[in-house]
Amino acid sequence: MLMKAVILLSGGVDSTTLIYQALADGCQPYAISFDYGQRHRRELQSALAVANAAGVFEHQIVRFDLRLWGGSALTDNSIDVPKERPFDTIAQNIPVTYVPARNTIFLSFALGYAESIYAERIYIGVNALDYSGYPDCRPDYIQAMQKVFRLGTKQGVEGNPIHIYTPLINLRKTEIIQLGNKLSVPWELTWSCYNGGNLACGVCDSCRLRRSAFTELGLVDPITYAQ
Template sequence: MKQEINMRKKAVCIMSGGMDSTLSAYMMQDAGYEIIAVHFNYEQNTQKKELECFHNITKALDVTNKYVLNLDFFKQLGASALTDSSIDVPTGGVEEGVPVTYVPFRNGIFLSMAAAIAEKEGASVLSIGVVEEDSSGYPDCREEYINAMQKAINLGTKDETKIEIKMPLVHLKKSEIVQEALKRSVPLELTWSCYKNEQRACGVCDSCRLRLNGFKEAGVNDPIAYE
């Protein structure tokens, strides 16, 4: 019985170093879960900065159980402006259809690896900061898709393994995410969203635009530095 209670208390949180996944992890901690933090280095443009943010955020959360997983697969694959240097990160605003910053099946791969960690650690929850309504149009951020992954994960693990994928931000606007983060005293100054730069955020890539607009609509200033 004691082991079962402990399993319910653990949440594997996929944490990129960005605002959304950080808030999701704080929400899991506020709900009473012990956080197991997972970060992926996948040869993305801002890999060094995102890893730095991850370590700073997990320190603020007082998380000691951390996994940093290195993947060169996405660099070999290319096909995304985040991992292929021959494709420019767009800076002209919202694109039609799925943007070139989409990394093929990234969340599916991340969730699969996180599920293996959850099974090993005896965690009952996976947390991912996907946002459907105010996102960049990535197909692997849809609630329907995440629910399908949850079913697949539970079919492909031990009978006693029961994993729920929590996506607490999936229907929130960016401004609502900012407001919720401020309410919970999330250190947004430690987070990073820019697709291009690692020193000062560019302010013009799609991710920066979404972030800045969220802060504007929330009526507060973004604490990170921009060019």
């Protein structure tokens, strides 16, 4: 019987690679995505497309609104999304695209979902080397959350904790794309841009990191950019 695994799916490069990695690991994937009041819903279109392409067993979309308190360029339209920043400055400080406690919130929902279906794993595409500087993408944070999973769930206290899998945490974006190519990830379905619209902006941090990685590998990014 296949292991059940919940995958946090945003529709981007990293989370899409996770879906295909979970399949390669012999898991039955259950995807969970979040409509949390982010700047745009375009990424959810990609999440749906990726989930369908990968043939996930079930795809949940959880809706709540973090615009209630804002605090991020992704949940407050009065805060501009940074653009065309030099790569060597991106990781110097936690950027305004950081959403307060987002991964803790996401993992809490994923944990409730995972325990309700008796899943053994949760996959999350956090990355400590991707220039983001986000505090909730680091190994010590994941280790702390794993302890929460063990102490705060029925499965955990009964000796069968749900494990957090972070196969991308120590990979560069170029290495993630190389892994995705080996797994036949459909990059044309993915979305990385922080801004909404019919085309990716091409100038936000996320677009630039993605484009740079494809270029460094000598590959053509199959999505179209406005700039």
